[in-house]
Amino acid sequence: MKILVVEDNESVCSMLEMFFMKEGYHGVFVQDGQEGFERFNKEKWDLIILDWMLPVMDGVTLCRKIRELSKVPIIMLTAKDSESDQVLGLEMGADDYVTKPFSPLTLMARIKAVTRRFQAETETAGDTQFVSSDYFKISKESREAYFDGHLVGNLTPKEFDLLYYLVKHPKQVFTREQLLDSVWGYQFYGDERTVDVHIKRLRKKIGTAEQPFIHTVWGVGYKFDETAAENEN
Numbered sequence: 001m002k003i004l005v006v007e008d009n010e011s012v013c014s015m016l017e018m019f020f021m022k023e024g025y026h027g028v029f030v031q032d033g034q035e036g037f038e039r040f041n042k043e044k045w046d047l048i049i050l051d052w053m054l055p056v057m058d059g060v061t062l063c064r065k066i067r068e069l070s071k072v073p074i075i076m077l078t079a080k081d082s083e084s085d086q087v088l089g090l091e092m093g094a095d096d097y098v099t100k101p102f103s104p105l106t107l108m109a110r111i112k113a114v115t116r117r118f119q120a121e122t123e124t125a126g127d128t129q130f131v132s133s134d135y136f137k138i139s140k141e142s143r144e145a146y147f148d149g150h151l152v153g154n155l156t157p158k159e160f161d162l163l164y165y166l167v168k169h170p171k172q173v174f175t176r177e178q179l180l181d182s183v184w185g186y187q188f189y190g191d192e193r194t195v196d197v198h199i200k201r202l203r204k205k206i207g208t209a210e211q212p213f214i215h216t217v218w219g220v221g222y223k224f225d226e227t228a229a230e231n232e233n
Contacts, residue, residue, distance in 0.1 A: 033057025067093030
């Protein structure tokens, strides 16, 4: 993975360079926003890490300028930790926001999560964001789910995302951890019981005891299957 790091703190750069080497990443480090923008335009990058406070051009401005030209994943590093600052960074197009001081291991986890999600979105960018089965028709673009020809109008956002993901991967068994990672994403920090709660709610809205659609695979997790179940809870 090729990462552009725009950061004027040499100790932070040295620390990141060491961890990048352990992960097999290739990091390029520049120390001001204008140089960062010029370097961005010259090469192809897999990820960009920006400090908020930079000489010549600040990180928020640089983030906005990059986002106007590219969908490359961007993580911002900053000592600013107020909610308004975080919102500003995300509104300018950042994919994640890490507050200094930070753990390098946490940043590595965020890097992996952001790039995984970007790769998944890239793989599906050419399709219609639409899945269908014998009973379901679901549009991710319009955020509408139809069950047996009728609109399911009372789905919460995460219930919709969970249903879409499961229908898109029929008969594939997922652990709770996999569902948390794929549906809730790296921004969610909670226990695996939240999956059980959402599955229970979905079953009440789209299925019956005889045909729950979302099946429990005991000791593993869940799968979407339109065949009837004999003893499903």
